[in-house]
Amino acid sequence: VSAAREEVPGRRGYPGYMYTDLSTIYERAGRVEGRNGSITQIPILTMPNDDITHPIPDLTGYITEGQIYVDRQLDNRQIYPPINVLPSLSRLMKSAIGEGLTRKDHGDVSNQLYAKYAIGRDAQAMKAVVGDEALSPEDKLSLEFLEKFERSFISQGAYENRTIYDSLDLAWSLLRIFPKEMLNRIPQKIINEFYARREPTDAGQESEDEESDDE
Structure with missing residues (x-):
């Protein structure tokens, strides 16, 4: 990704400012005139080869207030919803x-x-x-x-x-x-x-x- 943008690559070739860019998306505030309250985002990510250490899901876990980990092995065993509680928080x-x-x-x-x-x-x-x-x-x-x-x-x-x-x-x-x-x-x-x-x-x-x- 960094090479395509002619930038100095960070971890696994992703830009070093990826954390900042993701945080501006996840922590974006929204206002509706005349109303109180807040906006809750529930982003859904797919992990390449189920790799939770991939930069995108890894940095997302640091920014967001929690995560629900859907496990392929539990799904294969017909556990629904296939939530792995150990990496979830x-x-x-x-x-x-x-x-x-x-x-x-x-x-x-x-x-x-x-x-x-x-x-x-x-x-x-x-x-x-x-x-x-x-x-x-x-x-x-x-x-x-x-x-x-x-x-x-x-x-x-x-x-x-x-x-x-x-x-x-x-x-x-x-x-x-x-x-x-x-x-x-x-x-x-x-x-x-x-x-x-x-x-x-x-x-x-x-x-x-x-x-x-x-x-």
Whole structure:
């Protein structure tokens, strides 16, 4: 690109001022007369050879307030939407979650899910090398979590109406795969309150089933 414009090339032949040019696009402010508010841009990028270190997606990640990484491997496994949570992020999340906004366990649950998913991916890579027999019991729990997390938490129906509270309850049902002692990213007080909790609908259904059995 730089050579075509007869300029000194930067990284991978792109101009050295690419960061500045991209920031003027992504951080452009817009005004509508007589109205308040802001404009949110959601740029969609394709990465050459799925290379996230390519200058355009790499610099975009530095400029924008977050990114959602769509993974080809998850898509090939029929996970929809195929979002890889490990490279995805939101720099505004902390100011929009927690007690009074979503739920007080939101941040801790998010951190624990992220950590367990990363461990599960590592265990999956290890299994491909050493086989299932060489895995520890903890590794096998991580693999179980990995499969259920991708199939039931990340994957959603196109018309599924899942609230943030539904997602948090689902997250706890997945974290119960592990003993309490292995949930090292969640304060003990939060674990005591939410670990043993079951969804009210399930409890109500169970009580109804018990009553019908008694009859």
